[in-house]
Amino acid sequence: MQAMDGVSVMTQAKKTDSGQLSLFSPSGASGDAKAPPAVAAAAKVALRAVAAPAYGAGEGRKREAASGGAGARLKRSTGRVTAETMARQQRDISVSEFFAKNRHLLGFDNKRKALLMSVKEAVDNSLDACEEAGILPEIEVRLVQTGEDRFRVLVRDNGPGIVKQQIPNVFGKLLYGSKFHRLKMSRGQQGIGISAAGMYGLLTTGKSIRIVSRISPKKAAHHYEIQIDTKTNSPNVVKDAEVEVAWEHGTEVEIELAASYNKGRQSVDEYMEQTAIANPHGRFAYFPPVGEPVMYERGTEVMPAQTDAIKPHPLGVELGMLIKMLHETKSHWLTGFMQTEFCRVGPKVAEEICRRAKLNPRAHPKRIARQEAEKLYKAIQEARLMSPPTNCLAPIGAEQILTGLLKGVKAEFFTASTRPPAVYRGNPFQIEAGLAFGGALGPDPKANEDEPPPEQNGKGRNKNGNGSGGHVPLARIIRFANRVPLLYQQSACCIFKTVIDLEWRRYGLSQSGGSLPQGPVVVMVHMASVWVPFTSESKEAIADYDEIRQEIKLALQDCGRKLSAYLNRRRKMKYQGERRSIFARYIPEVVAACSAINPKIDRASLLTNLSAMATRITAQADEQLDEHGRPIKSIAGMQTDDELGPNVIVVDPDAQDAAAPPSAPPGTLFSQAS
Ligand SMILES: Nc1ncnc2c1ncn2[C@@H]1O[C@H](COP(=O)(O)OP(=O)(O)OP(=O)(O)O)[C@@H](O)[C@H]1O
Numbered sequence: 001m002q003a004m005d006g007v008s009v010m011t012q013a014k015k016t017d018s019g020q021l022s023l024f025s026p027s028g029a030s031g032d033a034k035a036p037p038a039v040a041a042a043a044k045v046a047l048r049a050v051a052a053p054a055y056g057a058g059e060g061r062k063r064e065a066a067s068g069g070a071g072a073r074l075k076r077s078t079g080r081v082t083a084e085t086m087a088r089q090q091r092d093i094s095v096s097e098f099f100a101k102n103r104h105l106l107g108f109d110n111k112r113k114a115l116l117m118s119v120k121e122a123v124d125n126s127l128d129a130c131e132e133a134g135i136l137p138e139i140e141v142r143l144v145q146t147g148e149d150r151f152r153v154l155v156r157d158n159g160p161g162i163v164k165q166q167i168p169n170v171f172g173k174l175l176y177g178s179k180f181h182r183l184k185m186s187r188g189q190q191g192i193g194i195s196a197a198g199m200y201g202l203l204t205t206g207k208s209i210r211i212v213s214r215i216s217p218k219k220a221a222h223h224y225e226i227q228i229d230t231k232t233n234s235p236n237v238v239k240d241a242e243v244e245v246a247w248e249h250g251t252e253v254e255i256e257l258a259a260s261y262n263k264g265r266q267s268v269d270e271y272m273e274q275t276a277i278a279n280p281h282g283r284f285a286y287f288p289p290v291g292e293p294v295m296y297e298r299g300t301e302v303m304p305a306q307t308d309a310i311k312p313h314p315l316g317v318e319l320g321m322l323i324k325m326l327h328e329t330k331s332h333w334l335t336g337f338m339q340t341e342f343c344r345v346g347p348k349v350a351e352e353i354c355r356r357a358k359l360n361p362r363a364h365p366k367r368i369a370r371q372e373a374e375k376l377y378k379a380i381q382e383a384r385l386m387s388p389p390t391n392c393l394a395p396i397g398a399e400q401i402l403t404g405l406l407k408g409v410k411a412e413f414f415t416a417s418t419r420p421p422a423v424y425r426g427n428p429f430q431i432e433a434g435l436a437f438g439g440a441l442g443p444d445p446k447a448n449e450d451e452p453p454p455e456q457n458g459k460g461r462n463k464n465g466n467g468s469g470g471h472v473p474l475a476r477i478i479r480f481a482n483r484v485p486l487l488y489q490q491s492a493c494c495i496f497k498t499v500i501d502l503e504w505r506r507y508g509l510s511q512s513g514g515s516l517p518q519g520p521v522v523v524m525v526h527m528a529s530v531w532v533p534f535t536s537e538s539k540e541a542i543a544d545y546d547e548i549r550q551e552i553k554l555a556l557q558d559c560g561r562k563l564s565a566y567l568n569r570r571r572k573m574k575y576q577g578e579r580r581s582i583f584a585r586y587i588p589e590v591v592a593a594c595s596a597i598n599p600k601i602d603r604a605s606l607l608t609n610l611s612a613m614a615t616r617i618t619a620q621a622d623e624q625l626d627e628h629g630r631p632i633k634s635i636a637g638m639q640t641d642d643e644l645g646p647n648v649i650v651v652d653p654d655a656q657d658a659a660a661p662p663s664a665p666p667g668t669l670f671s672q673a674s
């Protein structure tokens with residue numbers, strides 16, 4: 001912070017006093033006990049400046065000199081803060097006040113991002129609600145520009161709707177929701193999302209969030225207009241009326257906010273496109289503020305598997321939490337507590353844990369002292385426990401990932417891999433990866449190398465590992481958490497870090513140290529979990545847990561191996577084709593030279609024999625691959641052991657336009673790898 005002169009500090013103090021900034025700093029900035037030193041020093045100067053009478057500067061100095069510096073001493077003593085004055089300033093901070101001041105933590109740090117966040121929070125809620133109610137989602141997203149840097153966002157779903165009594169709290173109170181206290185995979189988890197978007201709209205335009213919700217065709221739809229009271233974190237209902245709507249059930253949310261609309265990377269357009277890829281069971285109608293509406297039709301009528309909420313796994317519970325659970329349980333016995341509060345603890349395991357902890361299995365949980373709880377905690381860590389159940393997870397599935405990628409990316413080679421479920425801090429999770437290469441993403445930079453690529457030995461031959469010598473684009477990473485695209489904070493995300501740490505040169509791509517692989521590649525990674533460990537409340541990047549990193553690495557390696565096998569095969573075909581044309585060019589010369597040495601030679605049969613030999617040696621040039629990257633017919637003398645494995649699709653680039661589904665969006669975002 002820069003040093004402030006008396007005038008500017010006074011202006012600041014007046015602003016605060018007059019309440020102009022009260023929405024953001026109701027407690028007043030100048031006397032904040034927790035203010036950093038520079039702010040505190042400036043505040044002291046301000047106090048002095050305000051306390052001093054309005055003399056001219058020279059006059060003030062004269063008077064101070066006359067009083068023998070007493071004034072200076074006086075001013076210093078008034079600036080000193082005592083425990084009592086601090087106590088008068090210490091009070092509760094409402095969660096809404098906190099987030100209004102720190103809205104960047106929720107992702108509302110600039111106008112462009114604010115538009116995306118509002119759409120994202122509403123669409124994520126709609127998808128969650130539809131899936132929980134077993135309804136195939138139909139979601140309409142409308143963006144209307146209402147002024148310079150001002151937009152109206154409208155999102156409507158065909159979900160189960162929200163009961164009337166809950167609407168004010170859901171949209172007008174932060175940290176209120178149905179997902180935080182359960183362990184089940186869903187897009188939302190914190191209970192902040194949509195009310196934060198409404199709060200941002202209110203703060204920037206003064207307009208209420210508007211909701212219309214209907215829970216059944218037999219019931220009327222309710223129209224609410226709500227404002228959040230940031231001081232108390234509670235809803236203020238501005239309008240509550242019954243309305244006629246044409247739809248049977250669902251929710252419509254409308255927010256007006258200060259925002260800006262751009263196309264391209266990190267835009268609402270990109271969010272919609274990626275959401276359609278990760279949610280092929282959804283139908284999305286997107287009306288951008290400019291240009292034609294975009295329809296994302298369903299890729300499948302099959303809903304994601306229904307997931308169950310699970311109880312916490314004992315290994316994921318920390319000591320403090322265990323003590324709290326012991327005090328709050330309704331069980332009367334320690335073994336009963338273990339079995340009812342946790343998953344994967346049966347009677348035998350519960351007895352065994354009590355025995356190890358040297359605690360009576362029939363002890364009353366509420367009477368377990370802190371030291372005993374610590375013993376119990378240690379015994380849990382040493383017990384042999386099954387991993388948590390995984391019916392709480394609904395991965396996208398390799399097949400659906402391929403369908404989604406095929407729909408959104410015009411590439412030539414596609415592969416996907418789904419890892420078995422794993423556990424971090426007691427939370428089950430599952431990693432899936434997809435990879436697209438070539439086609440409209442760009443040419444293979446190594447295709448023109450004059451030797452076939454080495455057999456998966458991991459090392460590029462030239463210094464930079466890039467045989468083409470020209471500019472090669474960097475790979476594009478698309479990240480998802482519980483089917484939600486993550487568009488910001490890429491470099492803080494565990495997915496990105498794992499991608500750059502992987503040795504892509506092993507898989508036939510170029511890569512310079514510590515950066516993304518180079519090539520016409522799109523890499524997609526999805527993490528499904530009952531609790532995604534986001535690095536902040538804006539849910540943009542996944543925290544770097546070793547277990548998560550390891551699973552991402554294994555999934556990417558699987559995709560990488562298939563890519564490498566495909567590239568090796570294709571590059572060899574090309575190489576052999578080029579060799580054959582060189583042979584064809586020189587064989588007549590060789591025949592002519594031979595007959596010059598020995599005129600008796602049969603030129604015609606020499607030509608036929610040499611040509612046959614060249615065709616045999618370069619047989620791989622004739623190989624054709626099917627849509628799974630497998631050779632269509634085996635060619636005599638050729639090895640076909642480098643099968644690409646399952647979940648691979650190879651698209652004939654020439655037939656690609658014809659094969660594209662008619663409803664597919666323009667796909668402009670994926671037309672280049674970087
Ligand atoms: N379109 C909707 N249909 C049905 N219920 C909804 C809808 N939107 C919100 N809800 C309900 O309102 C709650 C609060 O939504 P909100 O977005 O604020 O939090 P969340 O989705 O639980 O978590 P997160 O902050 O991570 O988004 C949800 O938990 C859900 O129960």
Ligand SMILES: [Mg+2]
Nearest residue numbers: 125188193194
């Ligand atoms: Mg939400």
